[in-house]
Amino acid sequence: MLAAVKPDVLDIVTRPATHSALARAAFRERIHVISQKPLAATPKESLGMVEEAAVAGVRLLVHDNWRFQPWWLAIDRGLRQGICGRPFFAHFRIRVGDGQG
Numbered sequence: 001m002l003a004a005v006k007p008d009v010l011d012i013v014t015r016p017a018t019h020s021a022l023a024r025a026a027f028r029e030r031i032h033v034i035s036q037k038p039l040a041a042t043p044k045e046s047l048g049m050v051e052e053a054a055v056a057g058v059r060l061l062v063h064d065n066w067r068f069q070p071w072w073l074a075i076d077r078g079l080r081q082g083i084c085g086r087p088f089f090a091h092f093r094i095r096v097g098d099g100q101g
Contacts, residue, residue, distance in 0.1 A: 002029045009034060020045050027056040034061045 002010065002025055010026040012035040013020050020040045023033045033053065039062050040046040053060035066072060078089065 002026055002031060007031060012036060017041060020049055023049050024052060025027050025061065027052050027058060029057055030056055032059045032061075034063060037062050 006029065009032045010022070012022050012033060014022065014036075016036075019035050019038075023035060027032045038046075040049055044062050050060060078084070
């Protein structure tokens with residue numbers, strides 16, 4: 001699929017055990033990768049992925065996909081509507097499980 005479609009970026013949102021194999025498949029096709037954290041099962045495997053991305057000349061990015069959680073979307077809507085003026089600083093503290101249930 002990667003060779004046939006040749007996307008600009010592969011966003012890996014599967015279970016962590018699959019991340020390195022999927023990323024390496026993308027590297028072989030010179031496709032940039034965004035991966036959910038954890039990047040890989042071990043630090044050594046993660047470093048190997050970083051090195052392989054560099055050799056392939058592609059970007060390897062790691063993120064946590066919380067940006068689509070309902071509370072972040074509500075904050076975004078409120079800020080865009082100007083409900084609190086123009087913010088100049090924000091600090092958030094997150095607990096695991098917030099917003100669930």
